[in-house]
Ligand SMILES: Nc1ncnc2c1ncn2[C@@H]1O[C@H](COP(=O)(O)OP(=O)(O)OP(=O)(O)O)[C@@H](O)[C@H]1O
């Protein structure tokens with residue numbers, strides 16, 4: 001296949017970090033090229049350069065010209081490519097390059113059509129936006145590539161998976177030939193991932209080329225034509241799924257062997273730490289999102305909550321941490337009722353919370369890393385004496401945590417916003433896991449992390465369990481739930497369908513519960529437990 | 540914002556990869572680190588404001604414009620006239636606001652040798668007037684800046700300032716026979732309290748009901764204007780025809796350091812001390828930490844167990860107290876009474892000062908000194924060079940526009956900025 005893009009010697013330094021170090025990369029027509037690498041390896045930076053958001057310090061970008069006859073005879077042409085300078089996203093779009101960011105760039109109060117048109121408003125003579133034509137075009141694109149979406153829906157009402165489709169339509173509307181998808185699957189349910197993959201296959205079949213960033217080795221093996229692995233801003237190697245294995249990829253990424261199997265010692269659970277009885281919670285639209293949920297989590301025990309995202313897990317966690325009112329039922333921590341207590345009262349009971357939306361709840365992006373590392377403890381000794389903040393202590397502690405949890409940052413003084421997505425997550429985990437706590441409530445704690453970091457965080461969770469902490473783990477990754485949990489609760493439409501021991505659990509049974517089949521019915525089809533299996537961490 | 544950064548000296552460097560390649564070529568303008576940009580941009584904004592101000596001065600001067608009709612015959616004349624006009628205007632501005640160091644030196648020498656201080660006092664008069672003008676600006680700028688830090692837009696500084704001034708004046712004139720040591724602090728306290736109460740109302744409404752503080756502080760402004768009209772024509776009116784309060788007792792006045800006409804008073808030092816306290820409060824205390832977190836990301840603040848209600852109330856009350864002190868310092872230090880139209884837009888200028896000072900207490904002090912200097916120099920510029928005082932308003936306005944829209948300055952001076960630092964409109968994780 002002919003090349004459509006070549007990056008040569010791309011180099012980009014940020015204060016204190018060499019994010020890209022002479023990176024070479026090629027992309028063929030109709031190719032799905034996966035970009036792999038640990039957190040902070042420089043994947044997003046490289047793509048931001050290609051998309052014109054950053055200017056490279058060194059290096060060249062060669063593209064296949066959109067209009068072949070326009071190739072100037074003198075142009076530095078190679079394989080039919082010409083060198084281009086991309087100064088802005090507008091340049092990139094003009095050259096047929098489009099990007100869906102790790103963190104979406106949609107305007108929630110606008111409609112799908114308005115979001116798609118944003119920046120290239122076509123007007124029908126005068127100042128009025130030609131919404132109808134845009135909506136029509138969006139429908140055509142939806143049809144052609146199988147991207148179902150209602151042009152008149154408001155973005156804020158759409159689930160993440162659909163928002164992502166809007167982002168992709170935005171690119172196709174701008175007639176992009178090269179699509180960059182930065183960690184598109186991190187926020188999707190398995191079903192949504194399947195849909196995305198069929199969309200992607202559809203796109204390449206119609207001649208588009210795709211650069212796909214992910215941390216999930218299984219996805220890479222499934223969908224990529226070629227794989228390029230970055231580490232410390234450099235290309236470690238390029239390979240194909242046929243020539244490699246997940247274990248080898250993992251080793252290439254982090255530069256050492258990664259233990260893909262979770263080793264869990266068997267422990268006897270102790271006292272009940274968290275007790276939830278007949279809990280009812282409303283969602284933002286005042287619908288019953290948690291509908292009579294009861295369970296308990298004990299010391300030295302991990303209770304995993306499985307289920308397709310959007311079945312009340314978010315609201316459940318928010319209610320448990322005091323962020324959302326409880327309308328009925330009871331929550332007790334170590335025997336004390338904490339129903340509708342405020343977040344601080346709950347924190348002070350010894351609860352750590354890794355929130356689902358890290359940029360919204362978990363971090364203050366504009367503030368330095370050190371402040372983010374004490375976000376929940378800044379008012380307690382040794383970080384404060386009376387009302388006086390002890391800055392030196394905070395900085396010393398933060399520096400220690402950054403090292404201990406291997407957060408890749410030039411220093412603790414940079415704003416959290418400059419950290420790569422995965423390293424932002426590590427800041428939160430470092431903060432929450434370094435406090436003495438009785439209960440950890442972790443919502444998708446490894447989302448967006450590389451395999452090395454996942455291994456590390458899993459070890460941390462298990463270590464906390466050994467120390468006697470109770471853990472409530474909410475994750476849409478069934479592998480993660482099965483690998484870590486002692487018991488698994490499946491949530492569906494605000495109810496817990498069943499709670500089963502994790503040891504030797506039958507995936508098929510869980511799958512049925514997740515799809516809404518009642519436990520008694522499901523057990524007839526598939527027994528809840530079968531033989532013991534080892535679960536690999538190749539999410 | 541740059542002030543939370545600790546320079547480059549980090550105790551822990553966990554850099555991956557090598558140091559940045561040297562000799563990297565830069566494209567499209569100069570790339571200046573964000574920390575420096577926060578300092579550089581205001582300076583360039585002021586500079587550009589002065590340049591455009593000069594252009595306005597020239598094109599509004601009929602005599603200079605006339606020389607341009609003969610530009611091709613006598614370009615020298617036109618350029619000389621232009622230069623002369625600008626030099627006279629800005630020279631007068633400078634002289635009017637800072638005085639002449641040589642005169643100060645001469646005056647000082649005369650005073651030391653003969654004990655006659657008239658020359659010395661005359662020489663330092665301009666600069667003391669600038670400091671007098673800067674004093675209420677500092678308090679007002681701090682008030683708005685503190686609100687900004689909590690994500691609150693306190694447009695009500697104007698009203699809070701007026702109420703504070705009235706409260707201070709009332710304590711100042713109605714209580715007699717108190718020693719200054721008690722009377723002055725009491726009057727200051729009353730002024731701060733007046734502003735605080737005035738701000739507490741919209742603060743409470745915001746914290747408890749979410750009612751927008753911009754709307755409510757504007758309404759409180761109108762209420763304060765009418766309330767002071769009524770008070771000045773009724774309960775607080777001094778005997779006589781004019782709607783003004785009686786003079787405050789000397790025991791309530793902020794001490795002055797020189798004989799009249801020099802009005803320089805202790806309020807200036809108080810303002811500097813308060814700026815230091817605000818800095819300490821915002822950046823060194825747990826309460827400030829909370830206020831800044833609520834301002835930067837209320838969701839994260841709630842998650843971390845902070846009380847948003849409390850932070851908003853606290854920020855609003857303190858903001859009001861500072862605004863109150865702005866009015867108070869003017870009453871107790873300069874005027875000694877309050878009349879109609881007393882606030883004179885100080886509260887609104889404060890918004891500009893907070894913006895110009897990047898909501899940092901020390902930035903506000905610098906911005907206030909600049910505005911105070913421009914204001915007091917303008918009077919002199921009018922009398923010496925015949926340049927209307929409004930030029931200064933134009934320059935101030937331009938500076939504010941440039942600060943509020945830094946893209947203009949970046950474009951003018953070709954300062955490059957990394958795009959990805961721009962705001963992310965929506966976040967992809969969850970919801
Ligand atoms: N605007 C910026 N200012 C300073 N440093 C930055 C900036 N953007 C990225 N970096 C640094 O550059 C390095 C590479 O970041 P990048 O976001 O490209 O990583 P990534 O490979 O996408 O990681 P992840 O998988 O965690 O998203 C990181 O060390 C990061 O801290």
Ligand SMILES: [Mg+2]
Nearest residue numbers: 044102420421
């Ligand atoms: Mg990234």
